[in-house]
Amino acid sequence: MGRSPCCDKTGIKRGPWTAEEDMTLVAHIEQHGHSNWRALPKQAGLLRCGKSCRLRWINYLRPDIKRGNFTGEEEDAIIQLHAMLGNRWSTIAARLPGRTDNEIKNVWHTHLKKRLDSSSSKTSGQAAPKRKAKKPVAAASTADGPVSMPVSSPEQPISSSATDYSMASSLENTASFTSEEFQIEDSFWSETLAMTVDSSGSAMEAGVTPNSASPSSSNDEMDFWVRLFMQAGEVQSLSQI
DNA sequence: AAATGGCTCAACCGCCATAGC
DNA sequence: GGCTATGGCGGTTGAGCCATT
Structure with missing residues (x-):
């Protein structure tokens, strides 16, 4: 207005x-x-x-941008995180080092959503990719990315700075989970946990609350909630055994 | 070989949240 | 407390590429 x-x-x-x-x-x-x-x-x-x-x-x-196709693991991670977080692309991106929210959003809308749609409609087989490996499209990019990037960056910008979403909204999402939605492969979580340690540089100890971190570390806060989801998922999957 | 339609992805837009005054 | 400036996010767009006809 x-x-x-x-x-x-x-x-x-x-x-x-x-x-x-x-x-x-x-x-x-x-x-x-x-x-x-x-x-x-x-x-x-x-x-x-x-x-x-x-x-x-x-x-x-950004020097830490990872170019090229998404791996199967990354795609799975996006699907799982999207199930947990919804369209919070920047939060999802924060869990996938080197990937941007824009890129994830594009991948979601171009293949993953369709894949999910088709798999839900006919439960069988994933949609085979119709196209070959993507090429760099950017107008001024060189073959393997943008201009040749210096390896060192002045400061590592927090990747798409995870927004600190409120507990209420997080729990809202949690509340809507079904046990089926929450079945997450162990490999995914172990990878994600590894990312938590790698990307933040300071692993969050279990039981650390977001408030114990510095106020500016919204990434840590997000880690907390993701971790909470993870633990909830573990509890649920254990209870299913 | 040319035309056409679908797909991809970089970039833009509008809105919201927050910091600073 | 209100206002303004700025950063950041998610949704959308459109040019270019590719596959199919």
Whole structure:
């Protein structure tokens, strides 16, 4: 309702990023970080909206981005996490290191959703992928990704910063679980647990509450809830034995 | 070989949450 | 407490690619 646009669109370039723009953005973030996205394009000399710069960095230029096809394990993880969390793509992305919320969202809408639909309608066989391995599409990308990325990053941005969702909403989801939905393969959880340790750098000990972590660590908080779900799942699956 | 339709994915848009004043 | 600026999220779009006819 009459909300002002995120930035003045006059003189703002839109559409696919060029290699030069990518390099400019990466170089600037390497040097100065990205404390202020709004001011960044001006400082870096880019004719882009700050939002656009942020998106480009998060979804494509970040050094820790994993490109290429999703593995079966990753797809399974997305399906399971989506069953738990719904369309909270950034939260799901936080559980899949190197993957972005945008990418996960795309994968979900393009194959996983269809796969689930088809498997639920005719329980048999997964939909065979109709297409070959995806190719990099980005306008200015080189063959194996965007501009050649320096390996070291100035700061490791929290991948798509997990939002700290309220307990109430989390429990809402929990409450709607059926025991069937909650059957999760052990391999998935062991991998996810490993990710928890790897990605955060500080493994959460069992029984640690979100409040015990620093207020800014919404990732840790999310870990807590995911862990809670996991434990609930274990309890449920144990009770089924 | 050309036309066409479907699929993929990067990018944009609008809204919400929160921090800072 | 109210207002503004900014960051972040999820939904949607559209150009380009690929497979099929």
